[in-house]
Amino acid sequence: DGGITQSPKYLFRKEGQNVTLSCEQNLNHDAMYWYRQDPGQGLRLIYYSQIVNDFQKGDIAEGYSVSREKKESFPLTVTSAQKNPTAFYLCASSPDRVLTEAFFGQGTRLTVV
């Protein structure tokens, strides 16, 4: 079945360590997005990519990095520079570069201790 797969579902890391969250889609979507969700809040955009080998910063990009080497994959690295990394991270994709509808993965809950 087509869809967006995020892994792992739960991730624990020690403070000061970098960690990479995986996002893969087999929907042949051009655009992919990473959002952060904190308890009781809406979604905030971290990075997005409309085409392979290109990406743009969202509203809260500091302390994060991404790559888009393949159309299907858009991994997010949470670096040690991110001051408050514990959150629920959501990956999404949309069919074309002109955003219409975004479809989300199941999310990764990152806990930094």
Place this chain on the structure above:
Amino acid sequence: GQQLNQSPQSMFIQEGEDVSMNCTSSSIFNTWLWYKQDPGEGPVLLIALYKAGELTSNGRLTAQFGITRKDSFLNISASIPSDVGIYFCAGQLGGAQKLVFGQGTRLTINP
């Protein structure tokens, strides 16, 4: 970043009641989307709206794209227990390649 004001923040209703929630902004949007999120899961798209004044239904859900393009509402009729969750509106600003999300409406249903 751009803000969407979603209200109410939470609702506590009895099973069978109708529900109404809305999102407003000072900016004009080209697209409005409504999502539902269950605990620990990603949001699921419920309804997408593309034209001012558009009224679209999906089963017991009905959403409208406001005439001014600055607001949208979602109605749920005859609520059932599985409607429990957090509902988010999202809008695409003209020319922008990203969505702006509301803060969410948490729906709780008493059986």
